[in-house]
Amino acid sequence: MPETMLVETLARVRKHPWWIARAHLALALLKANGIHPPASILDIGCGWGVNLQTLENAGFHVTGLDISRQILELIDRPDRRLIEADLNQSPPAARELYSGLLLLDVIEHLDDDRGTINRLAPLACPGALLIVSVPALPELFSEYDVIQGHRRRYLPESLRAAFDNTGFTLENIFWWGSWMIPILRRMRKKKATRQPRSYADYLQLPPWPLPRLMRAMYAWEHNRALSGRLSSGTSLFAVARRLT
16 A cells, blocks of 8 residues: 555544454454463554554554555554565565464455465464465445555455465454445445545544444444354455464
């Protein structure tokens, strides 16, 4: 995602129900898979810092990694650990090995998704948990994806292939965001009088009380997603372990 886009959308993303719900889902996944505070977590592609804040509040020892120096400067504070790095290259020498790695909505931006996951293995301690999320359903690919710099949207089999020979054993794949499918389909088909000028246009929340309804829908879907009871969705999550 372009650096200017990250910077200009910081305030909107931090209060948007989608990012908040995704962060809470990642937190629940860590705990459900035996990763508890104060375990060390690496948030890869930390961007606006929504995941960092959620995990820090829960008591985890979190490090954020991102390619954008500007966004890292904006979310920096004295008690926060941040790393500037490019995922297209080998990761920096590990300051420590992490018990959990988050790679949320990152690999769809990169040409070599499997290579990226493979390069992360040296940062994970034996038995560490890797959580990956990606946009799902290729038929939903639209201008919304193009603006964000997405290369692709995934199906379970294409996400599964990204873990082949990477040093991580895939344990589970599940859907998230089923209630949003009709919304994204309308966005794809809609013939607007003008194209959105930036990603920020897509982040505009509808008038009250619809944001509250969005939060309620994510809360309703939270446990259904975690238990694998959704048959489709606008996102896919994968849970994997570092080989010992």
